[in-house]
Amino acid sequence: MGVLDFLLVARMRRLIIGWAMMVGLGVALALGVVLPTKYESVAKVQVDSIQRNDLTGLVEPRVRVAEYLGQQAAVAASRVVALKVIDMLVADGALVLADYESRWRKETGGELVAGNDKRLWAADELLRDLQITANDIESTLELSYRAEDPAQAARIVNAFASAYMETIIDKKQRQFSRKAASFSDETRSLADDVNRAQDELAAYREESGILPLGVQKIEAAEVEYAALTARLAEARADEAEALSLLRQAQTTPRDQLVNFPLPDDAIPGRQAQMRLAAVAATLARIADRFGPQYPDYIEAAREKASLEQNILQSIIDRADYATRRVVALEASAAQMKADLTEMQTMRQKYDLLENKVSASQDTYNLVATRSLQEALQARVDSIDVFLLARGVPSSKPATPPFWIVVLLGVAAGAAIGAGVAVFIELYEGRVRSAAAVRQALRTQITGEVTQPRRKGGFAPRLFIRKTA
Template identity: 25%
Template structure:
C-alpha cells in the first residue's frame, strides 16, 4: 500500500472515520461530565537536613539525603499517621462513616483501621525532584474536606515525626535516670572506702609523706656510711700494731708528756754527772722523771682505752644506724604499700566518678532531646480549598478523545477496507490484477496524477488520453 492508496481509502471511508471521531468525543465528553468531580488540596513541607541538631550538634551526611526523604514519604503514608488523622478529626464517631462501615465491612477490622485505609487510598505524597520539599495531596469530592484532610495529615505527620525523635530519647533518658542511682551509690561507696582507709592509716598526703621519709632514709644512709667509715678506721688501727702505736704516740697529751719526760731525763743525766745520785736535787729530778713515766704510761693506757671505746661506740652507732635504715626502708615499703592500696581505691573512685559523669552527661543530653519541640521538618504552606476540580479534566479528556477517535476511525477504515477490498485507482489494477494501464481519462490533473508524474508513487506516470 502506497500513500495514494492510503489517502484514497481514508477519502472513501471518511464518513466512518468522522462518525467514529464524533462518537468518541461524545462518549468521552458525556462520561467526563457525568463523572463526580474530585478536588485535590496540596500542602507542602520543607525538610532541613543540612542544619546541625540544636542539642547534639550533629549534621546529616549528604549521601543520606535521598534515603531520608524516601523515609519521610513512607512515614506520611503510614497507617499510624492515618490513625492519628482519624482520631484528631473524630471520624469514627460520625454517623455517616459508621453506617457505611457496617454496610461495607464484613471482616474483623475496626472502624479506625477501615477509615485509615480509605484515607490512605486518597493520599498522594511526592518529593520534589530538585529540592527538599514534600508535597502532601489529598483527593476528595468536597474542596473543604480535601484541604482539611491534607492539613490533618501534615499535622499528624509532624506530631509523629516529633514522637519518633523524642520517644526513644525519653526512653533512653529514663533508663539513664535509673542507672544514675546505682552509679551514684557505687561512687559514694568507693569514696567512703577510700576515706575509711586513709583515716585508719592516718594518711593525709601519701606523696608528701613518702618524700619526707625518703629524705630521712637518705640522711640515715649517709650517716650510716660515715659511721661505717669511722668503724673501719678504728678497727684498722686496732688491728695494725704499728698504726695503733703511731696513733697513740701522735696523741698531743702523750707527745707533751714524752717531751717533758725527755727533758726530765736529760736534766737527770746532767745532775748525775755533775753532782751524783745521792744529791737531793738528783733525787727530786729522778722522782719527777718517774712521775712523768707513770703519767705517760697512764695516758697511753687511757688513749688505748679511748680508741677501744671509740671503736665500740662506732660499732654501736653503725648498728643503730643500720637498724634505723632497715626500719626506715620498712616504713617506706609500708608507705608504698599503703599508697598502692590507696591508689587502687582512688582509681576505683575515679572510675566510678567518670562513669557517673558520662551517664549524667548522656542523661542530660537525652532529656533535652526528649523535650525538644522541633524537628528537621517544617510546614512550608498549608492546603487551601481548591477552586477547580482536579478530576475529571474535561478539556484534556476531549483532546485525548479526538486523538483516540482519529486513530480508531483510521483503524476501522483500514479493517473495513481489508474486509471489502475495492479498486479505487489505476494502481490497484496494476497491483492486484497485473493489467497494464494504457491511459486515464481525466478532466484535469488531480493530485494523484501530479504525484505520479513526479514518480513519487513508485509507478510509471500514466499518459493522459
C-alpha cells in the first residue's frame, strides 16, 4: 500500500479517525483534570541492629536483622502510631478533624459504634498514603508520604517518624520499668533472705555460746588430739610390756627374783634386788656358821622374804600404773575426740550459716545492681532509634508531569476510540462481496443468501456460512 492509498483510506475513514481523536483528547483532558498532583516527602530512621541478652545483660548483634526491621516497619505503619500522628498534627494546628467528618459520614454512615470513630478513620486515611521501606544492610527504615501539599507531606512524614520513635521508646521504657519493678520485688525478697540468714547465724551463736571459730583453733585441737593419741599408743605399749613382765615375775621362783631382769624405771624393785643380794649373802654365811635355828638367820630369812615380796609388788604396781595410765589416756582421748567432733560440727554449721549469709548478700548486691541498671535504662530518652534525615517539602511532584499525563491520555483515548469505531463499523457495515469475505476470514464460501428487503428501505445483507 502506498502513501496515496493510505491517504485514500484515511479519507474514507475520516469519521473513525475523528472519533478516535476526539475520544483521546477527552480522556487526556479528563486525566489531566481529575488526576491530582502529589508531592512525596521522605524521612529516614536508623534502627540499631543490636540486642541485649536478658540473662547476661550483654549487648550482642542481632541474628535476624531483616525480621527485626520487618517488625519495626509494622510498628511504624500501625494504627497506634497513626493515632499519635493525628494527636500531634491536631495539637500543632496542621490538621483539623472536622475536615474529615463529611467523608467519614459518607463512607461509614457516621454511626458512633465500636471501631467507627472519626479519629480512627482519619488515622487509617493517613496510613493509605504512607509507604515504609526497610533496608537490612543499612539497618534503616525509610518513611515516605504523599500529599497534594509538599509542606503537609513533610509535616506528616516527620510526625510519623517522631511518633514511631516515641512509640519504640515508650515500649522500651515500659519494658524496662516492668523489669525494674520485678527486680525491686526480687530485691526485697532477697533482702528478707539476708535478714533471715543473719538472724539464724545470730541465734546459733547465742544458742551455742561461741564466737566465730577460726581455722587455727581447730588445727590446734587436731594437733593436740594427735599428740594424745600418740601418748595413748605409747601407754598401751608400756602396759603390754608391764603385764608381760608381771606374768614372767609371777611364774619365776621367789629365790630367783634377785636376778629377775627389771627395766630401768622400776627403781624400787632394782633397789630391793640390790638389798636382796646382800641379805641372801648374809643369810648363807649365817647358815654355814650357826645353822637355820640361829636368831639372826631367822631375821635375815624374814627380811629376804620381805624383799622378794617388794620386788614382786613393784612389778605389780608398775603394771597397775600402766593400766591406769592407759585408762586415763583413753578417757582423755575419747573426751577430746568428742570435743573435736563437736567443734568441727559446730564449725561446719557456722561456716554453712556464714556462707548462706554471704551468698544471700552477694545475690542481693547483684540483683540490686541489675535493678539500678534497669531503672537507669527506663529513664533513657532515646534507646534504639535515631532520626537520620527529616522530611522536607519536595519541589518536584511525585506524580508524572501534566504533559505526560496528557500524552498517555491521548494514546489511551485514541486506542479506545479507534476500537469503538472499528467495532461500530464492523457491526453496522456491509459485506461487499464474497471475495472480500474470503480474503478477510481466509475461508471458502459455499454460497450466497440474499436477505429479503426489510421494511424501512434497508439494503439487503449477505449471510455467509463457513464450511465445516
